[in-house]
Amino acid sequence: MPRFAHLVEALHAAPGDKPFIAFWVDEDEQETVTFAEFRRCALAEAALLREVGLTAGDRLVVLMPQGIPAMTSFVAAMMVGAIPAFLAYPNFKVEPSKYRSGLAGVTANLSAKAVVIDEEFPEEMLACVSLGSETKLLRAPARANDSDASMPDRQHEFRHIQPDSLAFIQHSAGTTGLQKGVALTHAAVLRQIEYLAQVLKVSGDDRIYSWLPLYHDMGLIACFMLPMVCHIPLVMQSPIEWVMRPETMLQIISEYKCTLAWMPNFAFQFVPRRTPQSRWAEYDLSSVRLLINCSEPVRASSMVEFQRAFAVKSAVLQSSYAMAENVFAVTQSDIGQPSGPSRIWVDAQQFRSAHRIMPLEEGTPGALLFTSSGRLMPNQQVRILSDSGEVLGADFVGEIVVQSDCLFEGYYNRPDLTAQAIIDGWYHTGDLGFCLKGELYVVGRKKDLLIIGGENIYPQDIEEIVGSHPAIHDGRVIAMGVYNPDLGTEDIVVVAEVEHEKWLANAVELEREICSRVVAGLGVAVRRIFLKPPKWIVKSTAGKAARSATREKLLHEHPELNVEF
Template identity: 25%
Template structure:
């Protein structure tokens, strides 16, 4: 059955309809560690009842439009609080659960300082720590509570406001991979539209089972998995991201046990499964239920795509299920995925690199634009991806100037005064497929040639086995011309005696690939390369740490010019 959400005024109306039409159908299954023990199952009727109770308790305490920070793990507490906010006319602000992480607390402090919430919901064990974080942000009137305490603190009889499609529903903060996080204003209409488009583009409907480990504070988890599934009247199965990272096979067993048909993950997750799930385990799991597993959130690595498809072929994983996709928080999440039940198109970019096609957008207009002249590129040329449509967010919270520049751009060579979203991503349309090249802010120009950091990082791992499976970050510095610096984690089994030969091999390989010498390489311990919560490399952060002397190299081979940029 086709998912049709166009006729709903708001998200609460769609939720109520699902509870009416499919009351006993499972809406949410929570499997914290990915295993069968302790799983919780909630039908659409049960989930709707919990959401409405949460909404009335929020409405009894807070004014419509109040921001509510959700610092909660993937579970029923997050789900009922998220939909409860939308039902009560509040604005949900998903953030990573702190869990003792200094990085997560720092991110939360940035976000609460920016959005000034009236309430922060977190697990009981994190209340005291987050209360201190909120106090540092200067928000004396902001309560920090667990969902259970928040629900006990208010009556359930409060009236609920009537939200419209333009009512602000979510502040979805960007990952921070290229700078400090900005809050994308996502309306209730954006949520409804994007859920419908995601389902249409990927051949999903109410009979599907969505699910996986993507955290719910990430747009792929919140909108592509949770919101799309529940609003379609389908089932979503949630597990802990930490459980996946510790034991990647738990994701695969979750798919088998619940016959999950729609899932999603960044490219690094597929690589992790190939490396850490032995062939005998891979052959024993059943992945035949999958008809769509989105490979997105970061550039799709074609060798990883191939390796996963081959590694799990005996498990019943169909090549057609692998679904390269493109999206971003500024467009809610979904922009484009390959057509359903077709094999991914593998194409050659203008730079001669192999890339996976992401289909063409459904529900968006698309232009490839020269980012400097703002003129449309010729067919096949690489430029900045611009889109417009009803899924595009309302702008950035409290950033009118940036919102005008990014969300309301105009083409220089068109009489059409329509406004476009500048995505900041580079790509082209080739053979009827959108091909993603990289981030505009991260592209490096070396001797007149565009060099993309992810290509450098992938080639470095291919150059030596002691780098395979670890993270790297490539970025440019001015010394005095633009030069590429590569910082990369190294296997803990490597001995210091091996470092010079290893770096020499990497430099030789990368110089051949780039067509110009790469001189500057820094080796780091495992885990030293910063990433966002979705696994994106924080290249800007790594560049800053490098130039500030904030890294702790185990070995560095730097040119005199680049070394001169560093603190004495």
């Protein structure tokens, strides 16, 4: 891969006639642009941004639906040396009050010079966009006019962009006003992309598929910046369209012969469960060489379910540990390993009581299965720390801390949060995991850990069992700890959405059945299961269950639980 000084230079080096983005709307509508067409559109919009006074270092918020126009505005801002940030566009999956609060908080923190919205942006949401006296509200056309744009002299036009200049700010922490803007330089982003291209063996024959939101690091880095820098085609669709019709992912990959894609763990179950089994064999995923499980703890059962449904080879299903604060990937599983990511069985009792890793033979009673997130990418370092900050050995679980040459500059305009997160040059991720034989295993979030009767219980383990019941909606389960003053410890409480409201008529029997499954699977008892109708659980801007907001809603509706927490 050639070395570039900044991201805009990488875009200008792309072959003009090569396809860049194909945006799939539905079976009858797709919008496509070549690299040359995209460049001309971005240059035309950059000229308009200059006319309204945008200059190097100014922040620009892109608040538009996923698609080529939003991507054009983002790159146009970089062309003038400004610092763009994608924010989530309002949709029916998001709790309106949470979205308003988050939008107001984030836009205020950025102090943006301009906010770009589309013609369809809801008028009732405009009041939530924090506009200072110097902030301009711009409405972008459905498609930039590229007819008068010409290719500028690169060195003259973009000399103001330096490798250590901030390229953009990415937000990926849910819907609250406490979102942290991760500030990333051109150099850090380009280093990350170089490492990804090297480890994944990216070539000109690759074609990326994505439904991932552009405000999320997977969508922004792996599925926008990577193809832009490596000059490979991208086929994408709206996240909302994917959520409503996940089967379309299979249709698009089959039709466009895509080779690379990233997905969070839940999607590996969601797609086969939302695709009628009678149609599984209709789709041809043979073109896919890597489908990477990323952004959540990797679960073997999820990947096996996808593999069995669509007959993909084990080597296709890979894993990675990534975060916005490191641009993207910290680790990547070995793509040359035919069996896919490494797996290990460990003693469940030792894991829960002492956070200790004691390997066992597969199938041993009382064993837990973990799937590796892979080995370190180039120039990445990881340590596992105890609560007191001591470096732990390979047989203990602790907080994952990261140091690399891709690490972010800090949380934008929040030196207080930056000082808490980066200590002596190491970023404290808040994730728990362990290292074994040079591979990283991620087990959950530190803040989500439930300590029940002295044992460490991960809510994701409970949620996986509850969510596997046919009456429960996939991905709409939240397990939490609620303090029990009589016992002096926390009880496990679960809230879950039923697939159809008719299931609520048999709630008592269903709760009993689900509790029995949890006891059989984990050996722990659930105090209460609250079954709720569809659409009850609070969603994040990505359409996923929002843990803290759902907890607040449950405690508000059931004050008897609100003894102490």
